[in-house]
Amino acid sequence: MRFAAAQSGGPTCAMNASLSGICEAVSRQGHEILGIRNGIEGLLSERFADLNEMARDPDQRALLKHTPGAALGSCRFRLPEGEEDIYREILRVLRVHSIDALLYTGGNDSMDTVAKLSAWLRENGVPIPVIGIPKTIDNDLVGTDHTPGFGSAVRYLAVTLSEIALDSSVYRAPSVTVCEIMGRDAGWLTASACVPRALGSRYPQLIYLPEADFTLEGFLGDVERALRQDRCVLCAVSEGVRIPQARDFRSGANDAFGHAYLSGVGKFLEGAVREKLGCKVRSVELNIMQRCSGHLASETDLDEAEECGRRAVDLALSGRGGEMVVMRRLEPYEIVYESMPAADAANQIRPFPARWITEEGNQIREEAAAYFLPLIGGALPSYFHLPE
Amino acid sequence: MRFAAAQSGGPTCAMNASLSGICEAVSRQGHEILGIRNGIEGLLSERFADLNEMARDPDQRALLKHTPGAALGSCRFRLPEGEEDIYREILRVLRVHSIDALLYTGGNDSMDTVAKLSAWLRENGVPIPVIGIPKTIDNDLVGTDHTPGFGSAVRYLAVTLSEIALDSSVYRAPSVTVCEIMGRDAGWLTASACVPRALGSRYPQLIYLPEADFTLEGFLGDVERALRQDRCVLCAVSEGVRIPQARDFRSGANDAFGHAYLSGVGKFLEGAVREKLGCKVRSVELNIMQRCSGHLASETDLDEAEECGRRAVDLALSGRGGEMVVMRRLEPYEIVYESMPAADAANQIRPFPARWITEEGNQIREEAAAYFLPLIGGALPSYFHLPE
Numbered sequence: 001m002r003f004a005a006a007q008s009g010g011p012t013c014a015m016n017a018s019l020s021g022i023c024e025a026v027s028r029q030g031h032e033i034l035g036i037r038n039g040i041e042g043l044l045s046e047r048f049a050d051l052n053e054m055a056r057d058p059d060q061r062a063l064l065k066h067t068p069g070a071a072l073g074s075c076r077f078r079l080p081e082g083e084e085d086i087y088r089e090i091l092r093v094l095r096v097h098s099i100d101a102l103l104y105t106g107g108n109d110s111m112d113t114v115a116k117l118s119a120w121l122r123e124n125g126v127p128i129p130v131i132g133i134p135k136t137i138d139n140d141l142v143g144t145d146h147t148p149g150f151g152s153a154v155r156y157l158a159v160t161l162s163e164i165a166l167d168s169s170v171y172r173a174p175s176v177t178v179c180e181i182m183g184r185d186a187g188w189l190t191a192s193a194c195v196p197r198a199l200g201s202r203y204p205q206l207i208y209l210p211e212a213d214f215t216l217e218g219f220l221g222d223v224e225r226a227l228r229q230d231r232c233v234l235c236a237v238s239e240g241v242r243i244p245q246a247r248d249f250r251s252g253a254n255d256a257f258g259h260a261y262l263s264g265v266g267k268f269l270e271g272a273v274r275e276k277l278g279c280k281v282r283s284v285e286l287n288i289m290q291r292c293s294g295h296l297a298s299e300t301d302l303d304e305a306e307e308c309g310r311r312a313v314d315l316a317l318s319g320r321g322g323e324m325v326v327m328r329r330l331e332p333y334e335i336v337y338e339s340m341p342a343a344d345a346a347n348q349i350r351p352f353p354a355r356w357i358t359e360e361g362n363q364i365r366e367e368a369a370a371y372f373l374p375l376i377g378g379a380l381p382s383y384f385h386l387p388e
Numbered sequence: 389m390r391f392a393a394a395q396s397g398g399p400t401c402a403m404n405a406s407l408s409g410i411c412e413a414v415s416r417q418g419h420e421i422l423g424i425r426n427g428i429e430g431l432l433s434e435r436f437a438d439l440n441e442m443a444r445d446p447d448q449r450a451l452l453k454h455t456p457g458a459a460l461g462s463c464r465f466r467l468p469e470g471e472e473d474i475y476r477e478i479l480r481v482l483r484v485h486s487i488d489a490l491l492y493t494g495g496n497d498s499m500d501t502v503a504k505l506s507a508w509l510r511e512n513g514v515p516i517p518v519i520g521i522p523k524t525i526d527n528d529l530v531g532t533d534h535t536p537g538f539g540s541a542v543r544y545l546a547v548t549l550s551e552i553a554l555d556s557s558v559y560r561a562p563s564v565t566v567c568e569i570m571g572r573d574a575g576w577l578t579a580s581a582c583v584p585r586a587l588g589s590r591y592p593q594l595i596y597l598p599e600a601d602f603t604l605e606g607f608l609g610d611v612e613r614a615l616r617q618d619r620c621v622l623c624a625v626s627e628g629v630r631i632p633q634a635r636d637f638r639s640g641a642n643d644a645f646g647h648a649y650l651s652g653v654g655k656f657l658e659g660a661v662r663e664k665l666g667c668k669v670r671s672v673e674l675n676i677m678q679r680c681s682g683h684l685a686s687e688t689d690l691d692e693a694e695e696c697g698r699r700a701v702d703l704a705l706s707g708r709g710g711e712m713v714v715m716r717r718l719e720p721y722e723i724v725y726e727s728m729p730a731a732d733a734a735n736q737i738r739p740f741p742a743r744w745i746t747e748e749g750n751q752i753r754e755e756a757a758a759y760f761l762p763l764i765g766g767a768l769p770s771y772f773h774l775p776e
Contacts, residue, residue, distance in 0.1 A: 285673060383451070
């Protein structure tokens with residue numbers, strides 16, 4: 001059988017691990033594997049890469065597993081509804097290249113592609129299964145305990161926030177550091193900033209998610225109160241929090257080029273703290289390092305992502321097109337791999353649970369730490385602390 | 389003999405390694421060690437920490453060595469000239485606490501403190517040596533081959549730029565990524581962005597330092613040309629480059645709070661690329677992670693920083709106040725530890741050598757790589773690359 005694999009959406013530290021798992025399962029079972037470059041776009045323009053040699057080489061597969069990004073290249077492309085021509089063209093390409101199964105790694109947009117293409121193939125009596133493999137650092141896919149890529153982002157964040165706290169707390173003057181964290185409209189990654197606290201740190205004292213109401217006045221009051229307790233206050237703020245006073249600051253547009261630039265929520269809050277509280281303040285946008293820092297990848301995350309790739313091969317072999325691999329958690333921590341219709345995950349967002357946010361909406365409840373801790377893949381660095 | 393140690397200026401990954409070296413040398417030779425909190429500020433307000441127990445414990449010293457930041461706390465305080473009262477107060481505190489030698493870790497501002505205090509003590513016949521230990525990620529201290537802290541920042545940058553390149557190159561559409569790098573008015577750290585290229589990467593294609601002339605037109609022309617060669621262009625830009633069109637963008641002030649924020653050079657250039665070239669563009673400010681990412685510290689850097697601490701103890705024991713420890717490089721790479729008057733390093737900036745910048749002012753010459761490579765402390769991660 002000839003498998004084709006593609007990657008789609010924003011890269012993570014773990015999507016190549018899924019590809020590595022696919023390659024391992026395919027080559028172990030004596031099948032063939034073709035890589036599609038740049039997702040569905042590359043399929044339509046017939047840009048492929050022969051992965052069979054790499055798939056047979058355990059060293060190459062291990063290197064791929066530990067390489068962040070999307071080795072095949074990615075795309076941001078949504079299959080349109082009803083435009084028969086595109087679906088016919090995809091089918092033509094699949095047939096020309098003798099592709100028997102398509103494995104698609106991506107987020108909720110990509111699951112839309114898996115669902116639509118599967119449905120169309122089924123309606124047209126084409127027995128080519130299309131299988132979805134989840135990935136996103138946002139952890140916002142429904143139906144799975146967590147998504148491959150998320151655990152590595154959580155590990156990056158836990159280590160980096162701990163180091164930022166060490167850096168920010170050296171001076172005697174009161175100071176505020178605002179860390180802007182990815183996740184779009186979902187607060188999972190920002191919420192995971194509770195991990196250093198769960199492991200004994202006092203930082204970050206404040207955590208703000210899009211799932212809780214946010215007001216600038218509330219934020220400034222929280223910071224002011226925190227500064228009465230601590231010389232150094234670290235805030236983790238989701239890029240997706242909505243601030244009524246700053247409706248247009250996510251546009252990325254330039255107000256008057258050469259003078260003023262609209263910026264992210266971190267910079268906005270930095271300005272607000274400087275103006276209203278008058279203390280030393282800095283904002284840090286953790287940016288794409290949150291999804292590309294392979295040197296801080298969680299081995300648990302990479303192992304799970306790899307296994308998701310293997311399971312996708314199994315689903316294809318059993319002809320279960322239109323399914324997405326999902327992970328179910330057992331306690332004590334163990335993952336059971338299952339599947340669900342990709343259509344049920346497509347275009348949906350799973351918000352961070354409100355029950356894990358404190359009443360004040362500015363911190364994560366202790367019980368949430370048990371969700372995050374098994375994902376980070378082992379101990380974090382220890383640091384020397386001089387007693388006060 | 390009773391030593392006192394203090395830390396000053398912006399933290400790095402290696403200044404605690406110097407403190408660890410001090411503690412080792414002091415305790416091995418049966419002396420005592422007192423920590424001064426928050427540099428000269430803490431000395432004046434008599435805030436101390438007993439370090440003797442830690443100094444005798446090899447595990448604690450190793451933990452301290454690998455902890456980023458300034459374990460004793462830091463300060464930004466310049467000793468005034470001529471204000472006798474402050475110097476008399478320092479002497480009173482040194483005597484009350486039976487301090488026989490003062491070891492001060494810091495950058496060029498701190499060497500000014502070492503020089504002034506040493507001179508005053510000498511003039512007043514007080515035989516308390518004050519010794520300077522260099523540290524700065526900016527690598528801009530004169531008289532030393534490089535500064536402790538720099539090698540770890542170079543390692544952080546090399547790994548992070550490589551990962552950012554993997555992330556930024558996944559899409560098929562042309563894109564530009566601008567990475568803003570620390571170093572104030574010195575380009576050493578930005579120049580070290582040549583390390584990934586020296587190790588075989590094609591990124592970053594463009595590197596801009598404060599030591600070369602910069603024009604917005606020249607930059608946009610460079611990027612346009614680079615985009616003709618490569619789908620993905622990565623630029624490393626020093627925070628200190630001066631852009632005529634953007635005189636006030638380093639002010640950090642808010643033009644009109646709630647709407648527009650002045651930002652750094654990276655954001656400025658991002659806006660310029662978007663407006664003038666119209667392609668996908670992103671800016672990444674690597675921010676304090678460049679100086680606090682202890683998990684990516686260079687072991688070479690930490691070992692050298694530790695040795696600088698030990699040598700400072702030796703200098704104090706031989707009564708050579710007013711000196712700063714410096715490192716001289718031999719080929720093949722080996723460091724000889726020497727000293728020079730702290731006054732010669734005070735308040736000076738060592739620029740990146742013009743001979744190592746290409747004629748176009750947008751890249752580093754190959755021969756500079758030999759300077760940087762021994763500092764990063766061993767191999768960098770390897771990645772899987774699919775042939776084009």
